[in-house]
Amino acid sequence: MKHLYIIGIGSGNPEHMTVQAINALNKVDVVFVPSKGEAKAKLADVRKDICTRYINAVGVKIIDYAVSSRDTFERSYTQSVDAWHAGIASTYEHLLIESIPDSGTAAFLVWGDPGLYDSTIRIIERVKQRGHVAFDYSVIPGITSIQALTASHRIPLNLVGKSVQITTGRRLAESFPGLADSAVVMLDGEQAFAKINDPDAYIYWGAYVGTSDEILIAGRLADVSNEIIATRAAARARHGWIMDIYLLRKGHDFEE
Numbered sequence: 317m318k319h320l321y322i323i324g325i326g327s328g329n330p331e332h333m334t335v336q337a338i339n340a341l342n343k344v345d346v347v348f349v350p351s352k353g354e355a356k357a358k359l360a361d362v363r364k365d366i367c368t369r370y371i372n373a374v375g376v377k378i379i380d381y382a383v384s385s386r387d388t389f390e391r392s393y394t395q396s397v398d399a400w401h402a403g404i405a406s407t408y409e410h411l412l413i414e415s416i417p418d419s420g421t422a423a424f425l426v427w428g429d430p431g432l433y434d435s436t437i438r439i440i441e442r443v444k445q446r447g448h449v450a451f452d453y454s455v456i457p458g459i460t461s462i463q464a465l466t467a468s469h470r471i472p473l474n475l476v477g478k479s480v481q482i483t484t485g486r487r488l489a490e491s492f493p494g495l496a497d498s499a500v501v502m503l504d505g506e507q508a509f510a511k512i513n514d515p516d517a518y519i520y521w522g523a524y525v526g527t528s529d530e531i532l533i534a535g536r537l538a539d540v541s542n543e544i545i546a547t548r549a550a551a552r553a554r555h556g557w558i559m560d561i562y563l564l565r566k567g568h569d570f571e572e
């Protein structure tokens with residue numbers, strides 16, 4: 317039967333690759349690399365660099381494929397994601413049928429960890445449920461952008477004995493500072509931190525974390541909010557795209 321590895325490659329630094337990830341990469345016949353648009357091209361370069369550095373096995377084929385973007389026209393968020401995933405499932409199905417030899421193996425290289433704000437696993441499950449191609453798959457964990465962020469800022473993720481909320485910009489206001497004293501925010505295109513009005517909140521922000529373009533800013537939210545907005549806008553204009561993440565925190569270790 318065909319076998320697929322869904323490999324977490326870490327968050328931009330090729331040295332995030334684990335030994336398990338490198339070993340899996342050296343078992344495959346084919347590596348699928350998504351490429352489309354300016355950001356995707358840069359991310360595809362990171363994936364190709366990983367292949368060049370770590371694949372020692374001979375004859376491994378690298379296959380580029382185009383990923384469609386989400387169409388939000390006259391649809392709810394859930395409907396548009398569902399339709400988008402259905403389209404990607406068709407692309408994956410085609411790749412699995414056409415590009416993996418019988419009893420062969422292939423890899424998808426997933427940014428960060430495949431379990432965190434990534435839908436590769438659920439889309440591959442969709443392909444399996446459709447039943448047009450027989451295959452099995454394994455998931456190899458990777459270093460998330462959360463780990464990259466806390467390591468770069470040299471901070472623990474949680475306060476002693478306290479919980480952490482992981483959320484998106486769209487949902488930040490629901491949890492911080494009401495429910496969570498630490499909140500990690502990903503996928504924030506609207507700088508939701510700017511709407512948090514709390515004199516005790518701290519922010520640890522990072523863009524392109526773990527890469528040679530990394531930018532870090534930390535401080536009391538009220539003091540650094542405008543600096544982050546300006547830095548983010550300038551970096552986005554310079555690169556043509558941005559990936560950023562932040563941890564908002566209120567309170568201190570050993571406080572009840």
Ligand SMILES: C[S@@+](CC[C@H](N)C(=O)[O-])C[C@H]1O[C@@H](n2cnc3c(N)ncnc32)[C@H](O)[C@@H]1O
Nearest residue numbers: 327428429432460461502503524525559560561
């Ligand atoms: C679709 S999610 C993928 C998350 C990924 N699976 C992980 O484990 O981190 C994309 C979001 O992850 C965050 N992200 C991923 N890599 C990053 C990096 N190197 N620097 C800053 N943020 C990053 C950003 O918030 C971005 O919007």
